[in-house]
Amino acid sequence: MSLPPVIVSGAALTPYGRRKDGSGFRDWAAEAFEAALAMSDLECGDIDMLFVATESDFFSMQLNPGSILASDLGLVGVAATRCEGGGASGQVAVHAAVNAVASGSAKHAAVIGVDPSASSLSGDAIRTLYGFSFDAWTDGMTGVTPTALYGLSYQAFAAEFGTTNDDLAAVTQQNRENACYNPGAHLGRRDSAEEIAESPMIASPYRRLHCSPLSDGAAALIVSQGSALPRSRAGAPQVAGIGAATDHMHLGARSSPGHFTAKTRAIKIACQQAGIVPDQIGLAEIYDAYAGAQLQALLALGLSDQPAQDLRNGRFAPDGRCPVNLSGGLMGQGAPVGATGVGQTATCALLLEGRYHSDLQPKAVPQYALADTHGGICTVAATTLLRQAVAA
Amino acid sequence: MINHRLTLDYVLAPGFFAPFIDGLLTATAWARRCAACQNVSYPPLRTCTCGEAAGEWQKLKGQADIVWRTEGVDGAFALVKFDGADTQSVVRLQGIEAHDTRGCLYRPDGDAPQMVLGPISQDMQT
Numbered sequence: 001m002s003l004p005p006v007i008v009s010g011a012a013l014t015p016y017g018r019r020k021d022g023s024g025f026r027d028w029a030a031e032a033f034e035a036a037l038a039m040s041d042l043e044c045g046d047i048d049m050l051f052v053a054t055e056s057d058f059f060s061m062q063l064n065p066g067s068i069l070a071s072d073l074g075l076v077g078v079a080a081t082r083c084e085g086g087g088a089s090g091q092v093a094v095h096a097a098v099n100a101v102a103s104g105s106a107k108h109a110a111v112i113g114v115d116p117s118a119s120s121l122s123g124d125a126i127r128t129l130y131g132f133s134f135d136a137w138t139d140g141m142t143g144v145t146p147t148a149l150y151g152l153s154y155q156a157f158a159a160e161f162g163t164t165n166d167d168l169a170a171v172t173q174q175n176r177e178n179a180c181y182n183p184g185a186h187l188g189r190r191d192s193a194e195e196i197a198e199s200p201m202i203a204s205p206y207r208r209l210h211c212s213p214l215s216d217g218a219a220a221l222i223v224s225q226g227s228a229l230p231r232s233r234a235g236a237p238q239v240a241g242i243g244a245a246t247d248h249m250h251l252g253a254r255s256s257p258g259h260f261t262a263k264t265r266a267i268k269i270a271c272q273q274a275g276i277v278p279d280q281i282g283l284a285e286i287y288d289a290y291a292g293a294q295l296q297a298l299l300a301l302g303l304s305d306q307p308a309q310d311l312r313n314g315r316f317a318p319d320g321r322c323p324v325n326l327s328g329g330l331m332g333q334g335a336p337v338g339a340t341g342v343g344q345t346a347t348c349a350l351l352l353e354g355r356y357h358s359d360l361q362p363k364a365v366p367q368y369a370l371a372d373t374h375g376g377i378c379t380v381a382a383t384t385l386l387r388q389a390v391a392a
Numbered sequence: 393m394i395n396h397r398l399t400l401d402y403v404l405a406p407g408f409f410a411p412f413i414d415g416l417l418t419a420t421a422w423a424r425r426c427a428a429c430q431n432v433s434y435p436p437l438r439t440c441t442c443g444e445a446a447g448e449w450q451k452l453k454g455q456a457d458i459v460w461r462t463e464g465v466d467g468a469f470a471l472v473k474f475d476g477a478d479t480q481s482v483v484r485l486q487g488i489e490a491h492d493t494r495g496c497l498y499r500p501d502g503d504a505p506q507m508v509l510g511p512i513s514q515d516m517q518t
Contacts, residue, residue, distance in 0.1 A: 141505055142483060142484040142507050143467065145464075149469075152461075201463075204464060250435060250437070253433060
Protein backbone atom coordinates (compact mmCIF):
# COMPACT_ATOMS: atom_id res chain seq x y z
CA MET A 1 0.00 0.00 0.00
CA SER A 2 1.51 3.35 -1.00
CA LEU A 3 1.74 6.28 1.43
CA PRO A 4 -0.30 9.45 0.99
CA PRO A 5 2.12 12.32 0.18
CA VAL A 6 4.25 13.12 3.23
CA ILE A 7 6.98 15.69 2.65
CA VAL A 8 10.17 16.32 4.61
CA SER A 9 9.74 20.08 4.85
CA GLY A 10 12.57 20.65 7.33
CA ALA A 11 15.72 18.77 8.35
CA ALA A 12 18.66 19.69 10.55
CA LEU A 13 21.40 18.19 12.70
CA THR A 14 23.58 19.74 15.36
CA PRO A 15 27.24 18.79 15.26
CA TYR A 16 27.78 15.38 16.86
CA GLY A 17 30.62 14.87 19.30
CA ARG A 18 31.61 15.14 22.93
CA ARG A 19 30.21 18.54 23.90
CA LYS A 20 32.35 20.37 26.42
CA ASP A 21 30.89 23.84 25.96
CA GLY A 22 28.47 23.76 28.89
CA SER A 23 25.44 23.20 26.65
CA GLY A 24 22.97 20.41 27.40
CA PHE A 25 20.59 18.14 25.54
CA ARG A 26 17.77 20.67 25.75
CA ASP A 27 19.97 23.25 24.03
CA TRP A 28 20.87 20.81 21.25
CA ALA A 29 17.22 19.86 20.74
CA ALA A 30 16.29 23.54 20.45
CA GLU A 31 19.15 24.21 18.03
CA ALA A 32 18.13 21.36 15.73
CA PHE A 33 14.40 22.16 15.91
CA GLU A 34 14.88 25.85 15.17
CA ALA A 35 17.03 25.06 12.13
CA ALA A 36 14.55 22.49 10.79
CA LEU A 37 11.61 24.85 11.37
CA ALA A 38 13.43 27.67 9.57
CA MET A 39 14.09 25.38 6.60
CA SER A 40 10.40 24.39 6.49
CA ASP A 41 9.18 28.01 6.28
CA LEU A 42 6.63 27.13 8.94
CA GLU A 43 5.94 28.67 12.35
CA CYS A 44 5.78 26.96 15.73
CA GLY A 45 2.01 27.40 15.64
CA ASP A 46 1.83 25.25 12.49
CA ILE A 47 3.17 22.17 14.28
CA ASP A 48 0.38 19.82 15.39
CA MET A 49 2.37 16.99 16.94
CA LEU A 50 5.79 16.39 18.44
CA PHE A 51 7.62 13.05 18.49
CA VAL A 52 10.72 12.83 20.65
CA ALA A 53 13.28 10.04 20.45
CA THR A 54 15.64 9.38 23.33
CA GLU A 55 16.91 5.93 24.21
CA SER A 56 17.21 6.08 27.97
CA ASP A 57 16.10 8.34 30.80
CA PHE A 58 19.35 7.38 32.51
CA PHE A 59 21.36 9.36 29.94
CA SER A 60 19.53 12.62 30.61
CA MET A 61 18.04 12.10 34.10
CA GLN A 62 14.74 13.17 32.56
CA LEU A 63 11.55 11.18 32.20
CA ASN A 64 8.75 12.53 30.02
CA PRO A 65 11.13 14.33 27.63
CA GLY A 66 8.32 14.94 25.13
CA SER A 67 6.55 17.37 27.43
CA ILE A 68 9.80 19.00 28.50
CA LEU A 69 10.85 19.69 24.93
CA ALA A 70 7.34 20.82 23.91
CA SER A 71 7.65 23.43 26.63
CA ASP A 72 11.19 24.42 25.66
CA LEU A 73 10.41 24.67 21.96
CA GLY A 74 7.28 26.78 22.20
CA LEU A 75 5.01 23.88 21.35
CA VAL A 76 2.91 23.76 24.54
CA GLY A 77 -0.53 22.44 23.65
CA VAL A 78 0.56 19.99 20.93
CA ALA A 79 0.40 16.22 21.42
CA ALA A 80 3.89 15.09 22.47
CA THR A 81 4.97 11.46 22.33
CA ARG A 82 8.25 9.90 23.35
CA CYS A 83 9.43 7.07 21.06
CA GLU A 84 11.94 4.40 22.04
CA GLY A 85 13.33 1.45 20.15
CA GLY A 86 16.91 1.15 21.39
CA GLY A 87 19.32 2.32 18.72
CA ALA A 88 16.38 2.63 16.32
CA SER A 89 14.55 5.14 18.55
CA GLY A 90 15.06 8.02 16.12
CA GLN A 91 13.77 6.14 13.09
CA VAL A 92 10.84 4.79 15.11
CA ALA A 93 9.95 8.42 15.89
CA VAL A 94 10.24 9.36 12.21
CA HIS A 95 7.81 6.56 11.36
CA ALA A 96 5.37 7.68 14.07
CA ALA A 97 5.40 11.21 12.66
CA VAL A 98 5.02 10.02 9.06
CA ASN A 99 2.06 7.86 10.06
CA ALA A 100 0.47 10.77 11.94
CA VAL A 101 0.72 12.99 8.87
CA ALA A 102 -0.27 10.26 6.41
CA SER A 103 -3.36 9.43 8.46
CA GLY A 104 -4.46 13.06 8.53
CA SER A 105 -4.03 13.35 12.30
CA ALA A 106 -1.46 16.09 11.80
CA LYS A 107 -0.69 18.54 9.00
CA HIS A 108 2.82 19.12 10.26
CA ALA A 109 4.66 16.96 12.78
CA ALA A 110 8.04 17.67 14.34
CA VAL A 111 10.52 14.93 15.21
CA ILE A 112 13.36 15.58 17.63
CA GLY A 113 16.04 12.98 18.35
CA VAL A 114 18.48 13.77 21.10
CA ASP A 115 20.74 12.03 23.61
CA PRO A 116 23.72 13.04 25.71
CA SER A 117 25.44 9.71 25.11
CA ALA A 118 28.98 11.04 25.53
CA SER A 119 29.05 13.65 28.24
CA SER A 120 26.52 12.81 30.93
CA LEU A 121 27.84 9.45 32.15
CA SER A 122 31.11 7.58 32.02
CA GLY A 123 31.71 5.29 29.06
CA ASP A 124 31.58 2.31 31.41
CA ALA A 125 28.18 3.36 32.75
CA ILE A 126 26.82 3.82 29.22
CA ARG A 127 28.13 0.40 28.18
CA THR A 128 26.46 -1.16 31.23
CA LEU A 129 23.16 0.46 30.27
CA TYR A 130 23.55 -0.60 26.65
CA GLY A 131 24.00 -4.19 27.83
CA PHE A 132 20.36 -4.05 28.85
CA SER A 133 19.35 -3.19 25.28
CA PHE A 134 19.32 -6.96 24.86
CA ASP A 135 17.25 -9.42 26.91
CA ALA A 136 18.18 -8.09 30.33
CA TRP A 137 17.29 -11.34 32.10
CA THR A 138 19.42 -13.57 29.93
CA ASP A 139 22.11 -11.89 27.83
CA GLY A 140 22.09 -8.69 29.89
CA MET A 141 22.72 -10.50 33.18
CA THR A 142 25.89 -12.09 31.81
CA GLY A 143 27.41 -8.63 31.55
CA VAL A 144 27.73 -9.04 27.80
CA THR A 145 28.40 -5.77 26.00
CA PRO A 146 26.99 -4.69 22.65
CA THR A 147 30.47 -5.04 21.14
CA ALA A 148 30.69 -8.66 22.25
CA LEU A 149 27.24 -9.52 20.88
CA TYR A 150 27.99 -7.79 17.58
CA GLY A 151 31.32 -9.62 17.52
CA LEU A 152 29.57 -12.98 17.86
CA SER A 153 27.04 -12.13 15.16
CA TYR A 154 29.72 -10.86 12.80
CA GLN A 155 31.80 -14.01 13.20
CA ALA A 156 28.85 -16.08 11.99
CA PHE A 157 28.49 -13.71 9.01
CA ALA A 158 32.22 -13.73 8.23
CA ALA A 159 32.33 -17.52 8.27
CA GLU A 160 29.53 -17.64 5.72
CA PHE A 161 30.74 -14.88 3.42
CA GLY A 162 34.50 -15.10 3.87
CA THR A 163 34.98 -11.50 4.97
CA THR A 164 38.23 -10.62 6.70
CA ASN A 165 39.80 -8.02 8.97
CA ASP A 166 40.88 -6.20 5.80
CA ASP A 167 37.20 -5.74 4.98
CA LEU A 168 36.53 -4.34 8.44
CA ALA A 169 39.41 -1.91 7.88
CA ALA A 170 38.00 -0.89 4.48
CA VAL A 171 34.62 0.03 6.00
CA THR A 172 36.34 1.90 8.82
CA GLN A 173 38.55 3.88 6.47
CA GLN A 174 35.80 4.82 4.03
CA ASN A 175 33.33 6.01 6.66
CA ARG A 176 35.87 8.02 8.62
CA GLU A 177 37.33 9.47 5.40
CA ASN A 178 33.83 10.71 4.49
CA ALA A 179 33.51 12.17 7.98
CA CYS A 180 36.61 14.29 7.34
CA TYR A 181 34.49 16.37 4.94
CA ASN A 182 31.53 16.64 7.35
CA PRO A 183 32.09 19.65 9.65
CA GLY A 184 29.55 18.24 12.10
CA ALA A 185 31.24 14.85 12.46
CA HIS A 186 32.59 13.46 15.70
CA LEU A 187 35.36 11.28 14.36
CA GLY A 188 36.68 12.22 10.95
CA ARG A 189 40.15 10.67 10.78
CA ARG A 190 42.41 8.79 8.46
CA ASP A 191 43.88 5.61 9.96
CA SER A 192 46.02 3.11 8.14
CA ALA A 193 45.02 -0.55 8.14
CA GLU A 194 47.95 -1.14 10.50
CA GLU A 195 46.75 1.50 12.94
CA ILE A 196 43.28 -0.02 12.91
CA ALA A 197 44.71 -3.50 13.45
CA GLU A 198 46.83 -2.26 16.36
CA SER A 199 44.05 -0.36 18.16
CA PRO A 200 42.97 -1.96 21.46
CA MET A 201 40.84 -5.08 21.27
CA ILE A 202 37.35 -4.38 22.66
CA ALA A 203 35.66 -7.70 21.89
CA SER A 204 37.20 -9.84 19.18
CA PRO A 205 37.23 -9.32 16.28
CA TYR A 206 36.28 -5.72 17.03
CA ARG A 207 39.02 -3.28 17.93
CA ARG A 208 38.42 0.25 19.14
CA LEU A 209 38.66 1.76 15.66
CA HIS A 210 36.03 -0.66 14.32
CA CYS A 211 33.48 0.78 16.76
CA SER A 212 31.27 3.86 16.53
CA PRO A 213 31.84 6.46 19.26
CA LEU A 214 29.43 7.59 21.96
CA SER A 215 28.31 11.09 20.97
CA ASP A 216 26.20 14.01 22.09
CA GLY A 217 23.86 15.70 19.65
CA ALA A 218 20.42 16.24 18.25
CA ALA A 219 18.61 16.11 14.93
CA ALA A 220 15.20 17.30 13.83
CA LEU A 221 12.74 16.78 11.02
CA ILE A 222 9.49 18.47 10.11
CA VAL A 223 7.17 16.24 8.06
CA SER A 224 4.16 17.77 6.37
CA GLN A 225 1.12 16.94 4.33
CA GLY A 226 1.81 17.75 0.70
CA SER A 227 -1.30 19.93 0.51
CA ALA A 228 -0.18 22.00 3.52
CA LEU A 229 3.34 22.65 2.30
CA PRO A 230 4.48 26.28 1.86
CA ARG A 231 5.01 27.10 -1.80
CA SER A 232 8.68 27.79 -1.07
CA ARG A 233 9.17 24.14 -0.16
CA ALA A 234 8.02 22.67 -3.46
CA GLY A 235 11.45 21.11 -3.90
CA ALA A 236 11.34 19.19 -0.65
CA PRO A 237 11.71 15.39 -0.83
CA GLN A 238 8.84 13.03 -0.21
CA VAL A 239 8.67 10.01 2.06
CA ALA A 240 8.34 7.18 -0.45
CA GLY A 241 8.08 4.30 2.00
CA ILE A 242 8.66 3.26 5.59
CA GLY A 243 9.16 -0.25 6.91
CA ALA A 244 9.91 -1.64 10.33
CA ALA A 245 10.27 -5.17 11.67
CA THR A 246 11.67 -7.20 14.54
CA ASP A 247 13.74 -10.33 15.01
CA HIS A 248 14.14 -12.76 17.89
CA MET A 249 15.55 -10.97 20.93
CA HIS A 250 17.98 -13.83 21.59
CA LEU A 251 20.76 -14.06 19.04
CA GLY A 252 20.76 -17.80 19.69
CA ALA A 253 17.08 -18.18 18.80
CA ARG A 254 17.77 -17.01 15.24
CA SER A 255 18.31 -19.62 12.58
CA SER A 256 21.17 -17.51 11.16
CA PRO A 257 22.78 -15.36 13.89
CA GLY A 258 24.93 -13.58 11.31
CA HIS A 259 21.98 -12.31 9.30
CA PHE A 260 20.06 -9.11 10.05
CA THR A 261 16.70 -10.60 9.07
CA ALA A 262 14.66 -7.75 10.57
CA LYS A 263 16.28 -5.39 8.07
CA THR A 264 15.31 -7.63 5.18
CA ARG A 265 11.71 -7.59 6.38
CA ALA A 266 11.75 -3.83 6.92
CA ILE A 267 13.22 -2.88 3.54
CA LYS A 268 10.77 -5.18 1.77
CA ILE A 269 7.86 -3.27 3.33
CA ALA A 270 9.42 0.13 2.56
CA CYS A 271 10.18 -0.84 -1.05
CA GLN A 272 6.66 -2.17 -1.54
CA GLN A 273 5.25 1.16 -0.35
CA ALA A 274 7.62 3.05 -2.62
CA GLY A 275 7.03 0.75 -5.56
CA ILE A 276 10.76 0.20 -6.10
CA VAL A 277 13.41 -2.48 -5.65
CA PRO A 278 16.60 -1.98 -3.59
CA ASP A 279 18.66 -1.67 -6.75
CA GLN A 280 16.96 1.69 -7.42
CA ILE A 281 18.29 3.18 -4.18
CA GLY A 282 20.93 5.74 -5.14
CA LEU A 283 22.42 6.57 -1.74
CA ALA A 284 22.08 5.22 1.77
CA GLU A 285 22.82 6.11 5.35
CA ILE A 286 23.43 2.72 6.97
CA TYR A 287 23.51 1.81 10.68
CA ASP A 288 27.21 1.05 11.10
CA ALA A 289 27.47 0.72 14.86
CA TYR A 290 30.43 -1.54 14.04
CA ALA A 291 32.36 -1.98 10.81
CA GLY A 292 31.05 -5.50 10.26
CA ALA A 293 27.49 -4.42 10.93
CA GLN A 294 27.65 -2.28 7.80
CA LEU A 295 28.54 -5.32 5.69
CA GLN A 296 25.77 -7.32 7.34
CA ALA A 297 23.33 -4.46 6.69
CA LEU A 298 24.24 -4.06 3.01
CA LEU A 299 23.47 -7.71 2.46
CA ALA A 300 20.25 -7.71 4.48
CA LEU A 301 18.95 -4.59 2.74
CA GLY A 302 19.44 -6.10 -0.69
CA LEU A 303 21.99 -3.45 -1.69
CA SER A 304 24.59 -6.12 -2.43
CA ASP A 305 24.98 -9.89 -2.67
CA GLN A 306 28.69 -9.55 -1.93
CA PRO A 307 29.10 -6.46 0.23
CA ALA A 308 32.84 -6.71 0.88
CA GLN A 309 33.66 -7.08 -2.80
CA ASP A 310 31.28 -4.27 -3.76
CA LEU A 311 32.83 -2.05 -1.12
CA ARG A 312 36.24 -2.68 -2.63
CA ASN A 313 35.10 -2.10 -6.20
CA GLY A 314 33.81 1.34 -5.25
CA ARG A 315 30.09 0.76 -5.49
CA PHE A 316 29.53 2.44 -2.09
CA ALA A 317 32.20 5.15 -2.44
CA PRO A 318 31.20 8.84 -2.66
CA ASP A 319 31.43 8.64 -6.46
CA GLY A 320 30.02 5.12 -6.65
CA ARG A 321 26.70 3.83 -7.87
CA CYS A 322 25.21 3.92 -4.36
CA PRO A 323 27.23 6.09 -1.96
CA VAL A 324 26.93 4.78 1.59
CA ASN A 325 27.38 6.86 4.73
CA LEU A 326 28.49 10.05 3.06
CA SER A 327 27.98 11.63 6.48
CA GLY A 328 30.59 9.28 7.92
CA GLY A 329 27.90 7.07 9.40
CA LEU A 330 27.80 6.27 13.08
CA MET A 331 31.48 5.39 12.94
CA GLY A 332 32.52 8.77 11.59
CA GLN A 333 29.73 11.23 12.17
CA GLY A 334 28.93 9.80 15.59
CA ALA A 335 26.07 8.20 17.46
CA PRO A 336 23.93 10.24 19.86
CA VAL A 337 21.48 7.36 20.05
CA GLY A 338 18.08 9.05 19.97
CA ALA A 339 19.30 11.46 17.31
CA THR A 340 20.84 8.81 15.09
CA GLY A 341 17.81 7.69 13.04
CA VAL A 342 16.43 11.22 12.80
CA GLY A 343 19.84 12.45 11.68
CA GLN A 344 20.18 9.70 9.07
CA THR A 345 16.82 10.67 7.55
CA ALA A 346 17.67 14.38 7.78
CA THR A 347 20.95 13.69 5.98
CA CYS A 348 19.14 11.84 3.19
CA ALA A 349 16.67 14.72 2.84
CA LEU A 350 19.41 17.33 2.67
CA LEU A 351 21.33 15.25 0.11
CA LEU A 352 18.25 14.80 -2.09
CA GLU A 353 17.63 18.55 -1.99
CA GLY A 354 21.24 19.31 -2.85
CA ARG A 355 21.66 21.17 0.46
CA TYR A 356 24.26 18.91 2.13
CA HIS A 357 27.86 19.82 2.99
CA SER A 358 29.36 20.95 -0.29
CA ASP A 359 32.33 18.56 -0.24
CA LEU A 360 30.00 15.57 0.17
CA GLN A 361 27.04 16.63 -1.95
CA PRO A 362 26.84 14.41 -5.06
CA LYS A 363 26.67 16.35 -8.30
CA ALA A 364 24.10 13.96 -9.71
CA VAL A 365 21.42 13.54 -7.08
CA PRO A 366 19.73 10.13 -7.17
CA GLN A 367 15.99 9.68 -7.09
CA TYR A 368 15.83 7.54 -3.95
CA ALA A 369 17.73 7.57 -0.67
CA LEU A 370 17.56 5.12 2.22
CA ALA A 371 17.91 5.76 5.95
CA ASP A 372 18.53 2.47 7.76
CA THR A 373 18.51 2.21 11.54
CA HIS A 374 18.35 -0.63 14.02
CA GLY A 375 18.26 -1.34 17.71
CA GLY A 376 19.64 -4.20 19.77
CA ILE A 377 21.55 -6.69 17.65
CA CYS A 378 19.18 -5.76 14.82
CA THR A 379 16.33 -6.88 17.03
CA VAL A 380 14.28 -3.99 15.69
CA ALA A 381 14.92 -2.48 12.27
CA ALA A 382 13.39 0.67 10.83
CA THR A 383 13.99 1.91 7.30
CA THR A 384 12.82 5.04 5.52
CA LEU A 385 12.95 5.69 1.78
CA LEU A 386 12.90 9.26 0.53
CA ARG A 387 12.27 10.32 -3.05
CA GLN A 388 13.46 13.47 -4.74
CA ALA A 389 10.73 16.05 -5.29
CA VAL A 390 8.79 15.51 -8.48
CA ALA A 391 9.38 18.46 -10.80
CA ALA A 392 6.28 20.64 -11.13
CA MET B 393 27.66 21.54 35.66
CA ILE B 394 24.98 19.58 37.51
CA ASN B 395 26.39 16.64 39.44
CA HIS B 396 24.01 13.92 40.47
CA ARG B 397 24.63 10.41 41.74
CA LEU B 398 21.92 7.79 41.44
CA THR B 399 22.15 4.36 43.06
CA LEU B 400 19.41 1.85 42.32
CA ASP B 401 18.86 -1.59 43.83
CA TYR B 402 16.39 -3.52 41.75
CA VAL B 403 14.30 -6.46 42.92
CA LEU B 404 12.75 -7.97 39.79
CA ALA B 405 10.13 -10.72 39.93
CA PRO B 406 10.97 -13.34 37.28
CA GLY B 407 7.36 -14.52 36.75
CA PHE B 408 7.17 -17.02 33.91
CA PHE B 409 10.96 -17.29 33.83
CA ALA B 410 11.28 -18.37 37.48
CA PRO B 411 12.44 -21.95 36.74
CA PHE B 412 15.14 -20.63 34.38
CA ILE B 413 16.31 -17.89 36.78
CA ASP B 414 16.24 -20.13 39.87
CA GLY B 415 18.08 -22.81 37.91
CA LEU B 416 20.96 -20.49 37.07
CA LEU B 417 21.61 -19.92 40.77
CA THR B 418 22.18 -23.67 41.21
CA ALA B 419 23.86 -24.23 37.82
CA THR B 420 20.85 -26.15 36.54
CA ALA B 421 19.72 -25.55 32.98
CA TRP B 422 15.94 -25.39 32.78
CA ALA B 423 14.82 -25.13 29.17
CA ARG B 424 11.40 -24.93 27.54
CA ARG B 425 10.08 -27.68 25.27
CA CYS B 426 7.43 -26.49 22.79
CA ALA B 427 4.17 -28.43 22.91
CA ALA B 428 3.70 -28.12 19.15
CA CYS B 429 7.06 -28.60 17.44
CA GLN B 430 8.97 -30.12 20.40
CA ASN B 431 11.84 -27.66 19.90
CA VAL B 432 13.76 -27.00 23.08
CA SER B 433 14.75 -23.39 23.72
CA TYR B 434 17.47 -22.32 26.14
CA PRO B 435 17.23 -19.60 27.34
CA PRO B 436 13.52 -20.39 27.36
CA LEU B 437 11.26 -18.66 24.88
CA ARG B 438 7.80 -17.80 26.20
CA THR B 439 6.55 -18.26 22.65
CA CYS B 440 8.42 -20.79 20.50
CA THR B 441 9.92 -19.76 17.16
CA CYS B 442 7.05 -21.77 15.60
CA GLY B 443 4.53 -19.48 17.30
CA GLU B 444 3.30 -21.91 19.96
CA ALA B 445 3.08 -20.61 23.54
CA ALA B 446 2.25 -23.88 25.28
CA GLY B 447 5.13 -26.00 26.50
CA GLU B 448 6.77 -27.57 29.47
CA TRP B 449 9.97 -27.12 31.41
CA GLN B 450 12.76 -29.56 30.70
CA LYS B 451 16.03 -30.00 32.56
CA LEU B 452 19.14 -30.12 30.38
CA LYS B 453 22.40 -31.79 31.24
CA GLY B 454 24.06 -28.38 31.37
CA GLN B 455 26.94 -29.03 28.96
CA ALA B 456 27.39 -27.04 25.77
CA ASP B 457 29.44 -26.76 22.59
CA ILE B 458 31.03 -23.38 21.91
CA VAL B 459 29.95 -22.13 18.49
CA TRP B 460 31.48 -18.62 18.44
CA ARG B 461 33.52 -16.88 21.10
CA THR B 462 34.71 -13.34 21.68
CA GLU B 463 37.24 -11.97 24.13
CA GLY B 464 38.06 -8.44 25.13
CA VAL B 465 38.18 -5.82 27.83
CA ASP B 466 34.93 -6.96 29.45
CA GLY B 467 35.79 -10.65 29.52
CA ALA B 468 35.03 -13.61 27.31
CA PHE B 469 31.59 -14.45 25.95
CA ALA B 470 30.33 -17.09 23.60
CA LEU B 471 27.39 -18.25 21.60
CA VAL B 472 26.97 -21.88 22.66
CA LYS B 473 24.61 -24.78 22.05
CA PHE B 474 23.60 -26.75 25.10
CA ASP B 475 23.15 -30.48 24.67
CA GLY B 476 19.45 -31.13 24.15
CA ALA B 477 18.64 -27.56 23.09
CA ASP B 478 17.64 -26.49 19.61
CA THR B 479 18.51 -22.83 20.14
CA GLN B 480 21.83 -21.28 21.11
CA SER B 481 22.70 -19.24 24.19
CA VAL B 482 24.96 -16.28 24.96
CA VAL B 483 27.09 -17.08 28.01
CA ARG B 484 29.98 -15.59 29.92
CA LEU B 485 33.07 -17.81 29.73
CA GLN B 486 34.94 -18.38 32.96
CA GLY B 487 38.13 -20.42 33.06
CA ILE B 488 37.58 -21.78 29.55
CA GLU B 489 40.81 -21.98 27.57
CA ALA B 490 41.00 -20.68 24.01
CA HIS B 491 41.29 -24.22 22.65
CA ASP B 492 38.32 -25.58 24.65
CA THR B 493 35.28 -26.33 22.55
CA ARG B 494 32.93 -27.41 25.32
CA GLY B 495 31.97 -26.30 28.79
CA CYS B 496 29.26 -26.62 31.39
CA LEU B 497 26.94 -24.30 33.26
CA TYR B 498 28.51 -22.89 36.44
CA ARG B 499 26.96 -21.29 39.46
CA PRO B 500 27.52 -17.50 39.20
CA ASP B 501 29.85 -15.83 41.70
CA GLY B 502 27.37 -13.26 42.96
CA ASP B 503 23.63 -13.17 43.65
CA ALA B 504 22.71 -12.22 40.10
CA PRO B 505 21.52 -15.12 37.94
CA GLN B 506 24.10 -15.27 35.15
CA MET B 507 24.65 -17.77 32.38
CA VAL B 508 28.27 -18.74 33.05
CA LEU B 509 30.07 -21.51 31.20
CA GLY B 510 33.10 -23.06 32.86
CA PRO B 511 35.37 -26.02 32.15
CA ILE B 512 34.05 -29.57 32.33
CA SER B 513 35.87 -31.53 35.00
CA GLN B 514 36.77 -35.17 34.43
CA ASP B 515 34.07 -36.49 36.75
CA MET B 516 31.49 -34.42 34.85
CA GLN B 517 32.49 -36.06 31.58
CA THR B 518 31.49 -39.50 32.74
